[in-house]
Every structure is written in C-alpha cells, then in structure tokens.
Amino acid sequence: MRFNIFKNTVFPIIIGFVLVMISCGNFKTTENGNALTNKGKQEIEVKNNKNSLTDALNDTTVVVGANRTALYLPLLKHKRVGVVANQTSVIFKEIALLINTPRNDASTHLVDSLLKLKVNIKKVFAPEHGFRGKADAGAQIADGIDTKTKLPIISLHGKHRKPTPEHLQDLDIVVFDIQDVGVRFYTYISTLHNIMEACAEAGIPVLILDRPNPNGHYIDGPTLKIEHQSFLGMHPIPLVHGMTIGEYAKMINGEQWLANKLQCDITVIPVKNYTHNTFYSLPIRPSPNLPNDQAIMLYPSLGLFEGTNINAGRGTEFQFQRYGAPFLNKDTMRFTYTPVANFGAKYPKHLNELCFGEDLKNETLNGVMTLKWIIKAYKNATDTSKFFNTANFTKHAGTEVLQQQIEAGLSEAEIKATWQDNLEAFKKVRAQYLLYE
Template sequence: MGFNIFKNTVLLFVFIMISCASKAKSKIDLKNKVNLTIQNDSSVVVGANQIKAYLPILKGKRVGIVANQTSAIFRKEKLQTILVDPETNEQSLGHAVKKDTMTHLVDSLISLKVAVKKVFSPEHGFRGRVDAGELVKDGIDTKTNLPIVSLYGKNKKPTKEQLEGLDIVIFDIQDVGVRFYTYISTLHYIMEACSEQGIPVLILDRPNPNGHYIDGPTLEIKNKSFLGMHPIPLVHGMTIGEYAQMINGEKWLKNGIQCELTIIPVKNYTHNTFYSLPIRPSPNLPNDQAIKLYPSLGLFEGTNINAGRGTEFQFQRYGAPFLDKKTLAFSYTPITNFGAKYPKHKNNLCYGEDLQNEDLNGVMTLKWIIKAYQNSTDKSLFFNTKNFTKHAGTDKLQKQIEAGLSEAEIKITWQNRLEAFKNTRSKYLMYD
C-alpha cells in the first residue's frame, strides 16, 4: 500500500510539473499556442481521419502508400488525473483532460489489418528529415519492416516493377499550395504511373494553408521541371484532391491518359478556413509564418540569397554577405542544422531582413526580392539564372527585376493568365 501511495504521489508530482511546463511554454509561445488551439477546436476533419469512408475500399486489396511525416490521423484522448490527499492518503479521480494525439496512417492501417505492401517516399523522405534537393534512398522502415521506394532518387515516377503486385495506391501528403513545392509533381507521376498500370489512386485530402488566394507568374511549358510541371500560377489555391482532378480533367498526364481517382474530401472546410498545420510539412517550414511567407521568399531559392536555411527561422528572414549592410542592417550567420547540412553562405555573416513579425496574408509579394536585388553590392552574384527560371516558371521575371520594374508593374503582366487559370480552376473545386 505504501509503495502505491508513493507511486501515485510521484505520478501526481510529474503531472503537476508537466502542467506547469505546459503553462510556461504557452506564455513563451502564445501565438503558436493560439493557432494550434484554433485548429484543434475547429470542426475540420481531414480525409485520413475518415477511416470508415475508405476502409471498405481497401478491404482485400494489396495497398501501396505515398506518405511522409504529415500522413497522420489525429485523435483526442481523455486522460484521467489521480489525486492523493496528503493527510489521509486517499485517492480520488481528478478532472479528465483531453490530449491531442496522432498516429501515422501506415501504422493505423496495419493495425486495422489492411494489407499495406509498400511505401513510396517523396522529397524529404518518409519521416521528413532529408534536406531539400537531397536524394532520398530506397530502404526499409524500421518500425513496420515495409519496403520504402524513393520517388526522389533514381526515379521520380514509379516503375512498372515498383508498382507490381499492388491493387490500389493511397496518396496522403500535406501540401502548402505553391507550385515549386514538389509534392504536386510527385502526385502527377503517381497518377501517370498508376493509370498506365490500371491501378486506381485513393487521395485522402487535406486543407491548403495558402488555399485562400491565387497569385504569381504562371508557368510557361518551355520551363517545365520537377519544380513546376503544369501551366499554373505560383500560388494555385487548390487542395491536393482538387489539383488531382485538374490534372485528369486537363489531360496533363502522358498521352492524355486519365487516372482512376477516389477522393476522400476534407469535412467542414472552405478555401477561407484558417488551418494551422499540426506537423511541419517539410524540415524548413517550421510554423504558420514560414508557410505564409514561403510563396514570396521561396523565389530566393533561385538566387544566391539565403532564405533562413541554417537558422531556426527558415523562410522568415533573408540575407547574404553581399547585401548592403547600411540599408539591410539585420544580420545572422547560417550554420548546419536540421534540414540544412549545407545552407547558402554557411558560417558567413549575412545582412538582410527579419520577417518574423511581418503581417502578410492573401498575397505573394516581390518587394523583398526587388529590395534585395537593388541593395546588392555586386548584382552579378544575385541570380542563379537557370534555377531562378525554374522557380519563377518564366524567364521574364528576372529580366523585369533587372530592368528596375516595380512590383505593381510586374504584377500587371500576370493578370490575363491569372484570370484564365481562375476560370479553369473553377471546374475542379470541391470546396467553396
């Protein structure tokens, strides 16, 4: 009995310490706490959570899954606290508290006796820890012993052999709605390969955190690459499910073939619904602010400017050693860290701007890249022309910036193609 009382007292102490730590953290990180609460308290239900809707589709089938760390099923579990009276040593139940938990889709399906045979891994890897642009290797998942097939290594499109023996492929990856974010290119190749082999694709849809607007230059097909495969704006305003329907409908797959699609839509979601991602979608998008600024600062990936990689504020700052420190006085030094083994200007002092508190919503802006170019002490160092064109989707943008055009003047040149895209997009929308 004495041991049980001691054990319960220790448990109570641990619970109090965790509660105190949690309160302290909420004070330090109030903004993120509020965002998380909004998402958790909302009625949005992602496709993966709707197990009853898709489990019958998987029954008796050999399943492949395109997944990464964001392929999660979210739950709320009740935790009951145990209180011990210090005078009488009597135990009583305290208030039940709800704790947010998540399980990986692969683990959940295996526990439900679904015959998962293979995992396909996109850029950044199955567990989401690989640097941007770094090759992902084939392997074995140590938790499930499932074979992992890389779609960001020797081939980006699954081969006939890699799909052999599968009856259906699930695609469940959190996207951020930006053309050069490569998960939509992986989606294209999955749909194409599966349609060629007569394998249906099941998409578990998720919200697009940048889904409330459309902006940026539209890709010209001559500049097609894995950073952009289709004639869409830089910010496309669609979920993965909607985008898959557009790929099919516009016959963008090889030879105009179409993929057999089943989409489990997000419940209680519109394109104007705020959604704070509970899991970072890739190593260098750590929070809501980075995701919001990514369409604008992502263009720096095609320059010699560091966009916060090698710091804890990825896509929330920019800088380089050759920017004018009188005008851009903020400074930082990129170092090797999680998600960036070799950041631009590693171990060198960079001058630029801190954008952690920048309020930007519903628009992508060129003001920072124009400002950085204008304040470059050696403009020949600024652009990596080939890579910048891939990110922009057009060779015109670099020329416009070099010619000194203002943001307003450049954006005017985008409007006709943006309007044409909006008309096309409207045919495939699943949400208001």
Template sequence: MRFNVFKNTVLLFVLVMISCANKKGDKKPEHLATEHSEKQDILKHVQNDNTIIIGANQTETYLPLLQEKRIGIVANQTSVIFKTDNSYTHLVDSLVALKVNVKTVFAPEHGFRGQADAGEHVKDGIDKKTRVPIISLYGDNKKPKPEQLSNLDLVIFDIQDVGTRFYTYISTLHYVMEACAEQGIQVLILDRPNPNGHYVDGPTLDIKNKSFVGMHPIPVVHGMTIGEYAKMINGEHWLDKGIQCELSVIPVKHYTHQMPYSLPIKPSPNLPNDTSINLYPSLCFFEGTNVNAGRGTNNQFQVFGSPFLNSEVFKYSYTPKSNDGAKYPKHENKLCYGLNLKQTQPLNHLNLQWLIDAYNNTEDKTIFFNNFFIKLAGTDKLQQQIEAGLSAEAIQATWQKNLVKFKQTRRKYLLYN
C-alpha cells in the same frame, strides 16, 4: 484544429474485429512516437472546435475500399490520423494495425519520416516500425516503375501540401497518377486543407520551363488542395499522352479555402511554423539567387540575407550554420545582412518587393540570379522585368490575364468554396 474522430471509435473497433477474423496479419499495432515538444505543438495548434475533419480521419469511409486489396501508400511525416487526446497515429501504422494489406510505402522529397534535406537523395529501405518496404520517389526514381506497382491494386496519396507550384509534392502526385494510370491502378487521395489556399497569385509557368519544381501551366500559388489539384491534372489531360487516372478523393469535411489552417506537423524540415509557410511562396524565389532564405537558422523562410547585401540598408544580420534542416546552407558560417520578417502580418498575395529590394541593393548584380531562378519563376520574364527596373506593381499587372484564365479553369475542379 482538433479533428472530431470520437464518433468513429465504435465503428473502427468493429472493423478491426472483422478484419482480424477474415485476414491474416503479422504486425502488432504500433503508434507514431511523439516527443513531448511535438505533443505541445499539437495542443497549441489543434483546437477543440469540431469543425475540420481531414480525409485520413474519415476511416469509416475509405477502409471498406481497401479490404481484400494490395495497398501502396505515398506518405511522409504529415500522413497522420489525429486522435481525441491531442496525439496522432501515422496512417501507415494505423492501416497495418487494422490488418490492411500494405505492401509498399512510396516516399517523396524529405523522406517517409521527413528527415532529409531539401534536394537530398532519399534512399529505398524498410520502415523500422512496420517492416513495410519503402521506395523513394525523389532522386533518380521520381515516377514509380511498373515493377514497383506490379503487386498493388490501389495507391493511397496522403501528404500535407502548402499550395505552391514549386513545392515538389504535387510533382510527385503527377508521376504517381501517371504511373498508376498506365498500369490500371486506382489512386485514392485523402485530402487535407491548403494553408495557402486563400489566394491565387504569381506568374504562370511557361511549359518550356517545365521541371520537377514546376510541371504544369499554373501560377506560383494555385489555391487548391491536393485532391482538387489531382482532379485538375486528370481533367486537363496533363498526364503523358493525355491518359487519365482512376481517381477517388475523400474530401475534407467542413472546410473552405478562406478558413485559416494551422499545420500541427512540419510539412518539411524548413517550414517550421505558420509564418514560414505563409512567407514561403514569396521567399522561395531567393533560392534562385545568392540570397539565403533562412536555411541554416531556426528562422527558415522568415528571414533572408546575404554577405553581398548593403549593410547600411539591411541592418538585420545572422550567420547560417549547418543544422538538421540544412547540412550545407547557402553562405554557411558567413555573416549575412538582410531582413527579419517574423512579425510580418499574414499575406494574401505574393510579395515581390523583398526580392526587388535585395536585387537593387546588391553591388554586383551579375551574381544575383542563378540558373535555378527561372525554374522557380516558371518564366524568364520575371528576372528580365526585375533587371529592367520594373516596380512590383507593374510586374504583377503582367500576371493578371493568365491569372483570370487559370481561375476560370480552377473553378471546374474545386471541392470547397
């Protein structure tokens, strides 16, 4: 979708002139470099309908909040401002060009520019484009330390999420809010649509299984934007000792949860397109099994397979290879049998049948699940139910009571219909 920012051009020019006259700056304007293929993706996905306007594009609203303040930014490759020529500028590059006093960038899983593998340690460093220090929030330092916040007045959080409990950006959100609350620092969310925001589904996390891939008692698919979810974290007192963060949200304009939303920039290396993002809530369960979910191919989270699946039942085959998104994929260089789901119609629910069929057609079922599965599911019941032979419908029926309760709580924090 194309974001209507032309109306802000004159105001931005004035603000830049005022800012340059009143504040010292030592960086020249720099734009996020885009390869030709990336620009073609923007042209394909960003349409001229002048409807949705993301939070980051509403510069006239939040720029006054940043003046005379020392700013930290939690950002990755999706933290961009879309332009009228079908290109984009990274939020950090834009704010530095506007002479905003950006002191620190905090990088989540996959890094600031989004190149790291899932689970790969992200290192601290200096951004080559802006020379702003980068502090990793993935690895040993998931929560900003007091000394890392000591020179900040406000932290911006602007990351494109995909609306699932085990996608770790909302865990980073929790820790950023908690650290800022403890230090009396305001958090500003620049909200973005949720491409899986049209439904709520899945087992609810049992808090005894809390981990970085599931921190709160919510279902797998929560149907909320980052801004709405931040409000829920605050309102439900999920931060340590029930503290609350000083929180502001710049909402998306002209957005509803039922509105389809196509991401023009990959939110992480292994979610390359709309199909993978839509299938991810269902296929991510395979990360807790001996089944490969397409990592090491160009069809990440669009295919699944394993050397241990019955080739008479699963006739599609592929061989995972080391690539940019997965240096060491599961079953690397081994022939895997499974399913190709690239032509699957978009889902509005979790599909458990693929997981159940894979389990039922694995000869040695004792090696199917690994210790990560319960963390992903958020409950030990799902594995037990599959091992007991329950159908997908029977398992999903056991979720309903908690889903009804969650939806009632969720309603209090919604910013969009």
C-alpha cells in the same frame, strides 16, 4: 474571415473516446459529397456517426481525409495497398481535433494505423525529404526498409521520381496522403502527378486522402510557361494555385496533363467542414525548413530566393522568415545572422558567413505573395552579378520574364500587372475542379 481549426471547447473531455469508428454499409457517390470518384466505381455516402466525438461534440471541426476511415476502409478491403506518405500522413486523435492540446501523441501515422486495422500494405513510396521527413531539400534519397514497420520504402526523390511498372506490379490500389502548402514549386504535387501517371499506365486506382491548403485562400504569382516545365513546376498554373491536393488531382485528369492524355482512376476523400477561407494551422511541419505558420505564409514570396544566391533562413531556426547574404548593403540591410549546419540544412547558402538582410518573423501578408523583398534585395546587392542563379530561378518562377523584369527595375505593381490575364484565365479553369467553397 479565416478561422483557426483548433478551438478551446467548453465540453468536458470524455475519457475512453473512440479513435475511429468504422462503418461497412453500402455507400453512394455524389459529385459534391464526402467521397468522390471520377469513374463512379465506388458508391459512398456520408453517415454522421453520433458515437464519434468529432461529430457529436463539434460538427464544425475540420476533419482531414485520413481521419474519415469509414469512407475509405471499405475501398482497401482485400486489396494489396501501396501508400505514398511522409511524416504529415497522420490520423489525428479525436480529442486533438476538439481542443487545443499539446501536439505530442496527438496523432498516429497513417501507415501504422492501417496496419493495425489489418490493411495489407505492401510498400511505402516516399517523396522529397523522405518517409520520415528529415532529409534536406533536394537531397537524393535511397530506397530502404522502414525500421518500425519493416515495410520496403521506394524513394521517389532519388533514382526514380516516378514508380516503375515493377514497383506497382504487386499492388491493387495506391493511397496518396501528403500535406501540401499550395505553392507550385513545392514538389509534392509533382510527385502526385507522377503517381497518377504511373498508376494510369498500370490500370491501378489512386485513393487520395485530402488535406487543407494553408495557402488555399488566394491565387497569385506568375504562371508557368510550359517550355520551363521541371520537377519544380510541371503544369501551367500560377505560383500560388489555391487548390488542395484532391482538387489538383482532378485538374490533372480534367486538363489531360498525364502522358498520352491518360486518365487516372482517382477517388478523393475530402476534408470535412473546410472551405478555402478556413485558416489551417499545420500541426506537423510539412518539410524540415517550414517550421511554423509564419514560414508557410511567407514561403510563396521568399521561396523565389531559392533561385538566387540569397539565403532565405536555411541554417537558422527561422527558415523562410528572414533573408540575407554577405554581399547585400550592410548600411541599409542592418539585420545580421550567420547560417550554420542544422536540421534540414547541412550546407545552407553562405555557411558560417555573416549575412546582412531583413528579419520578417513579425511580417504579415493578407492573401497575397509579394515581390518587395526580392526587389529590395536586388537593389541592395553590392554585386548584382552574384544575385541570380538564372536556370534555377527560371524553374522557380516558371518563366524567364520575372528575372528580366526585376533586372530592368520594374516595380512590384508593374510586374504584377503583367500576371493578371493569366490569373483570371486560371481561375476559370480552377473553378471546374473545386471541391470546397
């Protein structure tokens, strides 16, 4: 049974708690321990700090990799550091880990925290949506300077999607800390691949601060065909892959997916007290159009609408919790809404047009992605020629077959049956790289 990490506690709130406790002793690495490296260059051992509120008061609380500073600060000492980060790259205040507190002021940004701890950060690399996470999906993002820290920001969703040798020449190590949602076409894992490849080419190690996958409790969807590789899907994995960022990085190395079969020197700081069945409610939206748990749960299913002319809630306050279009049958699709320009969607599909569709804000899914909504929308399109943007849909699905199956009128069960052999094969490969049960 999945459970919520934010639980009310009967313990009194202790005033003056310590945010981070740093231990600089000797460390020892184990494959299933709390810090991992593929080359064994660093020796790390977990030492429970009984002065830490997290350990002393609630040893079942999920603790993200970024919070486990004692494990990775020694690796950054006297190093010139680059950080791959966005708005989700935070260290949670310990009291916020223990009780269900308001989220304002419940965390500090990783970059801000490391600077205060005298870590020599030279630059920040920003993924899709930018360093502060406010840009529209797919928007080109320019390089710049962070107004708060004055650090240079190198965009990895603009002129470059992979760091150049010049970007890396003044660095000794790169830290990667971004919250993912476990869907192949969510581009943060493509950025991870590009970071690993560039660093492998430059001989620079990568430190990955792992975070839970809110869709990590299941595997589903079509598997990408390598001929359809793009930034929306770089490797032959299912649409819902059931791995954390750290596990996926291990798979990239293990399956030799980097150019010329390079190996990146990675160290993963794992999440404490986490399993793939742990329910994890994201305290910070991972991108502008994933505002809550409902949207994140529905995203694997409704994300396929991105490759169609159907609006999936962009331009409303219920992104990925509804879908619609002006050309859906208004007699059967009786829910209506009108997309407008808003935060994260300046130009949503069918801007200022009345859309007919379905409201899914109260729908539930039990560990699966579903095709029922995209099939229903296709069957209720008054003009099916307007439905698919074929090239884009193929990139999202990872295969041209899914569109053909929907157009041919196959049922969801019939389509899903064609995925099973690939899903079973993937599960066997995935098992080699898991850090969590």
